[in-house]
Amino acid sequence: MADRVCPPWVGYLLLNPLRKLLENPEKLLGQFVQQGMTVLEPGCGMGYFTLPLARMVGAGGRVVAVEIQPKMLSVLSRRAQKAGLSERIELREGKTDSLCVEDLSAQVDFATALHVVHEVPDQVSFFTEIWNALKPGGKLFVVEPKHHVTQEEIEQSVAVAEKTGFELEAAVTKGGGRRALLTKR
Numbered sequence: 001m002a003d004r005v006c007p008p009w010v011g012y013l014l015l016n017p018l019r020k021l022l023e024n025p026e027k028l029l030g031q032f033v034q035q036g037m038t039v040l041e042p043g044c045g046m047g048y049f050t051l052p053l054a055r056m057v058g059a060g061g062r063v064v065a066v067e068i069q070p071k072m073l074s075v076l077s078r079r080a081q082k083a084g085l086s087e088r089i090e091l092r093e094g095k096t097d098s099l100c101v102e103d104l105s106a107q108v109d110f111a112t113a114l115h116v117v118h119e120v121p122d123q124v125s126f127f128t129e130i131w132n133a134l135k136p137g138g139k140l141f142v143v144e145p146k147h148h149v150t151q152e153e154i155e156q157s158v159a160v161a162e163k164t165g166f167e168l169e170a171a172v173t174k175g176g177g178r179r180a181l182l183t184k185r
């Protein structure tokens, strides 16, 4: 839901290095990302996952990071520059009802939706745009926060994704996980 959009002050909290104990970007995403890939990351916030993703794709890859809040993008831009990763990260300002990625049609190897789906008011459009951007066989990894997304809610989101053409490859429910790996067949 749009009224659930996380404010910039929460964006700063999400950069807390202690988060790595619970959600280590390399452990979570390393299995899906290889050097040279194009990765789409809608709802990047201030880039907790963006910088590690940029390291994983290497100098020959790129991460397209989409955000609706300019403040998130400006902080991420500074962090990317400081880390020397700006050239691999393309920052895009999206709209609440559009990721503005029409130009990426069938160019993306891997997409993430990390703690963002519950904030999106039109999930049909969200998943459709990601589906269009992915190459055939490309994967979308969805992670939702278990403290404010129920198992039923993530199942509903997965059902929406399946209606837009995704196939559910794996759902993680063990230990209260809210994760789904979806494939564009």
Ligand SMILES: C[S@@+](CC[C@H](N)C(=O)[O-])C[C@H]1O[C@@H](n2cnc3c(N)ncnc32)[C@H](O)[C@@H]1O
Residues within 6 Å of the ligand: 005, 006, 011, 014, 042, 043, 044, 045, 046, 047, 048, 049, 066, 067, 068, 069, 072, 094, 095, 096, 097, 098, 099, 114, 115, 116, 119, 120, 121
């Ligand atoms: C809870 S934060 C998570 C940020 C980051 N993925 C992380 O895990 O640290 C969700 C982010 O998604 C963004 N967002 C919400 N709706 C969006 C949409 N429709 N398109 C793109 N970004 C969106 C919000 O502005 C916010 O920065």
